[in-house]
Amino acid sequence: MQELYTQSPAGLSSLEVGKVLRNTYALLGMTIAFSAVTATISMAIGFPYLGLFMLLPYIGLLFAVEKTKNSAAGLFWVFALTGYMGLTLGPILTHYISMSGIEPVIMALGGTALIFFGLSGYVLVTRKDMSFITGFMMTGFIVAFVAMLASAFLDISGLSLAVSCMFLVLSSLLIMWQTSNIIHGGETNYISATVTLYVSLYNIFTILLSFLGGSDD
Structure with a gap:
């Protein structure tokens, strides 16, 4: 009887x-979509910009996701x-809209979508192993x-722009790596995969927005 599926290198069909x-x-x-809703609420209530302090809750929530990724609680x-x-x-959106209007936001969204579909599509079509x-x-x-922390506390000309470029390239590579990891059977947990792709898209969008909005911060 002919096989109806093939096996990946990791043994997954x-x-x-x-x-x-x-x-x-x-x-x-x-x-x-949920982030778009909470971002709209944030703009409406004037939620403050947290700077590097945003990393503290982020790390805690990321840890909670990792601990519960194999259970229904992981979705929460x-x-x-x-x-x-x-x-x-x-x-961040409020700042750039007030400074440059809605156009940079729309262009950043379009650029982020183009990068995501282009890079993930390339890996899906070529099935390239990015490990x-x-x-x-x-x-x-x-x-x-480390460079990001240095740019936050040290007044070094051009460092913030260099950090943005590094994160833009690394986040783009991460999209390709995660997509490849899924199709080659290295990633079997869709919750982990989602978080990786989401954070990559968040980084790319905010960096493109800073470029298009006329800021390197």
């Missing part, structure tokens, strides 16, 4: 890989995390995070 991919994209779409924490990220996006960039990305994110 193509049907199982497809299920993870569909669940990831479905949850990603819902979390983005995913929406808690992405809802919080929407809240932090509110004051070879794992070490590079880990090192890159550490360097970029």
Whole structure:
């Protein structure tokens, strides 16, 4: 009898890989929509810009997602995390809309969508294994995070712009890496995959917005 599915290198069938991919994209779409709602609420109530302090709740929520990703509670924490990220996006949107109008926001959204569909589509079509960039990305994110802290406390010309460019490139690579990890059976948890893709999109959108809005901060 002919096989109705193929096996991935990790031993997952193509049907199982497809299920993870569909669940990831479905949850990603819902979390983005939920973030849009919380961002709108944030703008309406004048939620303050938290700066680096936003990282404290973010890390806590990320830890909660990781601990519960294999249970139904993981879905609650995913929406808690992405809802919080929407809240932090509110004051950023308010700033750029008041400074440059709605056009930079629309262009940043379009650019983010183009990057996401272009990069993930490339991996899905070519089925390229991106595992070879794992070490590079880990090192890159550490360097970029340290540089981000330095730019926040040190007045070094051009450092903030360099940090933005580093995060833009690394977040784009992360989209390709995570998509590849799913289709090659390395990622079997759609909650983890969703969070990785969501954070990448958040970074890309805010960085593009800063470029288009005329700021490197």
